[in-house]
Amino acid sequence: MPQTGSDTIQLTPEMIAAAAESRAWPFEEARKIVDRYKRSGFPETVLFETGYGPSGLPHIGTFGEVARTTMVRHAFRVLTEDKVKTRLLCFSDDMDGMRKIPDNVPNRDMLSAHLHRPLTSVPDPFSNEYPSFGDHNNARLRRFLDTFGFDYEFASATEYYKSGRFDEVLLRAAERYDDIMKVMLPTLGPERQATYSPFLPISPTTGRVLYVPMKHVDAKAGTVTFEDEDGTETTLPVTGGAVKMQWKPDFGMRWAALGVDFEMFGKDHQTNAAVYDRICEILGGRAPEHFVFELFLDENGQKISKSKGNGLTIDEWLTYATTESLALYMFQRPRQAKKLYFDVIPKAVDEYYSFLAAYPRQDWKERLGNPVWHIHNGNPPVIDLPVSFALLLNLVSASNAQNSAVLWGFITRHAPGVTPATHPELDRLVGYAIRYFEDFVRPTKVYRAADDVEREALAQMSEALGGLPADADGVVIQNALLNVARAIPRYQDHSKQSPEGGPGVSGAFFQMIYQVLIGQERGPRFGSFVALYGIEETRALIDKAVEGKLAA
Template identity: 70%
Template structure:
C-alpha cells in the first residue's frame, strides 16, 4: 500500500467499466452522483471515535473506502480529484473511563468533558487524551500506508468551519427535532436537544434541553450546572451536535460523497440522511458492511474485548492477509478469530501470484489489485503457510534455522536473505504453531498400519530429492491397492478406481496429529523423503500417538 496515490495503468482504466468487483459497484454510484451534482472533487470519509485506541474495524473501514476510491479513480481516469478524510469525533464527551488507562481515579473529574479537554492519562506529552488517541490513529494509518487527510472535530468546531452549519441548524431547529423526536422514548423526548452546549462553568458537554433557540443572533439559552440560565453563541466551539445530527451535519458541511459504516448504524442511516438534507446537503452514497463475529459466533465488541485485535493478527500474519480478509464478502458476517489466519495468508499469496500473469480485465477482479491500490507486488514463495505449519508440527523447531534447514534442502538457493517475505512467514508460522497448533495423534488400525508400511517401502524406492509430484503419485499408487481407500465414483489414471480423500486424512491424523493439511506430497518433499519415512516408523512404533 502506497503513501501517495499511484499512477493509473491505462489498460486498467480501459477495463474498469466492465469490472464486477464490489469496489467498482460502489464507485459507479459515486461516479453517477458526481456527474449529477457537477462535482470536480469527490470526498470519501471515514469516522473514528477516539474514546479508545484504533482497532481492527478502523483498519477495515479505511481500507475498504480506499478500495472504492481506487475504483472511482479508474472509472473516471483521475479526471475528478478525490480526497479521503478520516474524521475524529474528539469533541465528544468522555462518557466512561476506559479500562486500560493507568489511573481511572485521576480521570473521574473529567467525565463528560470533551476528549480533547481530558488530560493524557499516559503522560506522553500530548495536550489531551483525545489528541493522544488521534496521534495513535495517525500513526496507525501511516503504518499501513493509507493516503488520507486527518480532521479533528475540535479543530473544526473551534476554528469556525462548522459555524454556518450550526447557525443553519438553529434556523431549522424544529425540522431537526421533527426528525429526532420520533426516534426517542417519551422520557428522552422531554429533555432532548440536538445542540449540546459546553458548560462555561465546568467545561462538560451538557445533555440539557434548550430554553431558547435564537437563530437571528445565533445563540442558545439553557440552564447551566449551577442552576443559572446561560446564553451562548453556537459559533466558535461553544456547542457541538448530538452524534446522530452531527453525522448529517458533517456530510453537509464537508460535501461528503461516500461513507461506509457497520450494520449497527443501518437503522440510523435515514436519520443521518434527513439531517443532511435539512441542512442543505445531498446525502452521500453509503455502503453498509456486516459486523465481525468472534469464535463463538457473537458480535465483536470493543468493550467485551472478544474477537481478535489488529496487533494480535499482525503477530501471526502480515497486514496484506488481513486486508484480504477485509476485502472478501464485506456484507457477510464472518468469524474473525485466530483460526482464519492461515487460510487468509495462503490465499493472499495465491492471489498475488495470479496477478502477475493476468490481463487487465482479470486483474480488476483479483483481490490483490484492490489491496495494493492497483499495484500488486510480485513474490517468490516456494512454501505455503500451511506447509510451514505442518513442517513445524512434524519437526518441533526451536529456532527459525531449523525450519530453514528443511526449506533450503527443499529449494536449493532459497535463503532468508534471498526471500525475506518467506523468512517473515517462517517467523509467523513458528509463533502461530507455538500458540495455537494442538497435536492430536491417533494410532493406526491394522489396515492403516499396512498402508503406512507400504507407503514407507514406496518412498524408499524414490530418489532422495524426489519432488512433491513424484511423492504424491507414489502415495496414490499405494492407496489404489487398498480397498478402503478406493473411490469407485472416480477413475484412476490406469482405468481403475480413484483414491478417496480418507487416505490422506488418515496420513495427517496419524503422522501430523492434524485433521487435514496441504497436499501431502508437497509436505513430504519439504520435510524430506527420509524424514517422512522416519515419521512413519515412529507412528508404527506407537511413539506419536503417545505424544498426542
C-alpha cells in the same frame, strides 16, 4: 503496501475499458460517485470520508474502513482517468463524551472521575505522553495508518468545532432547529422525546457533555439556553466548541459542512442512514453516496468492540502475518459478516499469494476483479514464493523448529538456490510461521494414537516412500500415498473413481495422517509437505507414530 496517493496512475486503454465494465465492488461504488456528477460536472475535489470513534483503542474494523474507502477512491480515479482531484479525510469524533470506561485500559479508577467529559478532555490513562485519552487513541490510529502508507488527512472533531470550521452550519442548525426535531423525534421513545435536543452543551461548570433539553434556542443570536448541572440557567453559543451535536445529527451536519461525497459505515448504522441524509439536506448539503458493510465478529460470533477489546487487534494480526493478507481480508465479501480471529490468518496469507501468482496470467477484466490490483493500487509486485505459508506451518510443526535457520535448511534442500537473500518475502513468512506456531498451534497440538489398520497403512506408506528417489516431487509422492490408500478398504471411496477405474480415496486417509503424524486436524497437500520435509525425515516420523512415541 502502497495506497492511493498523489502518484500518477499508469492507465492504459485496456484498463480503462475493463474498468467501465468491472463488477468488482470498489468499481461499483466508484460508479455511484461518477453518476452523482453526470449532470453538474465534477467539483474541483471529490471528498471521501471515514469516521472513527476514539472511545477505545483502534481495531481492525477501523483500519478496514480506511482500506476499503481507499480502494473505492482508487477505482474512482481510474474511472475518471485521474482527471479529478480526490481527498480522503479520516475524521475522529473525539469530542464525544466518554460514556463508559473501556475494559482494556489501565488506570480505570482515575478515568471514572472523568466520565461524560469530551474524550479530548479526559487524561491519558496510559502515560503523560499525550494531553488526553482522545489524543492518545488518535495517535495510535494515525501511526498505524501511516505504516500502511495511506494517503489521508486526519481531522479532529474537537479542533473543527473549536476552530469554527463548523460554525456556519451550526448557526444554520439553530435556525432550522424545529426541522431537525421533526426528523429526530419520531425515531425516539416517549421518554427520550421529552428531553431530546440535537445540541449537546459542554457544561461550563463540570466540563461534561450534557444530554439535557433546551429551554430556548435563539436562532438570531446563535445561542441555546439550558439548565446546567448545578441548576443554573445557562446560555451558550452554538459556535466555537461550546456545544456539539448529538451523534445522528452530527453525521448530517458534518457532511453538509465539509461537502462529503462518499462515506461507508457498518450495518449497525444502516437504519439511521436516512436520518443522516435528511439532516444533511436540511442543513443545505447533499447527502454522500453510501456503502454499508457487514460487521466483524469474534470467534464466538460477537461483534468486535473497541471498549471490550474482543477480536483481533491490528498489532496482533501483524505479529503473525503480512499487511497484504490483512488488506485481502478487508477486500473479500465486505457485505458478509466474517469472524475475525487467529484461525483466519493462515488462509488469508496463502490466498493473497495465490491471487498474486494468478495476476500476470489474467486479462484486464480478471485483473480488475483480482484483490491484489486493489490492494496495490493497480501495481501488484512480482513475488516468487516456492513454499506456501500452510506448508511452512506444517514444517515447523513436524520439525519443532524454533528458529528460522532450521526451517531454511529444509527449504534450501528442497529448492536449491532459494535463500533468505534471494527470497526475502519467503524469509518474512518463515518468521511469521514460527511465531504463529509457537503461540497458536503448539498449545493445541494433540497427537492421536494409530489403531491397527492405521499402523499397517502407515507402515505401507513408509515402504512406498522408501521406493521413491530422494528428490521426488510432491505430485509423485502424493500419487504413491494414494496408491497405498486405494488398496485399504477403510479408505476406499466408491463415489469417486481412481485413474485405473477402481474406487477413489476418501478424505479420512489424509485426515488420519495429519492427526497421527502432525497432531492437527488438517493441513495442505501432504505430498508437497513430504517433498519439503524430506522422505527419510517423514519415514522417521512414521516410525515414531507406529511405535506410539508421538501420541505418548
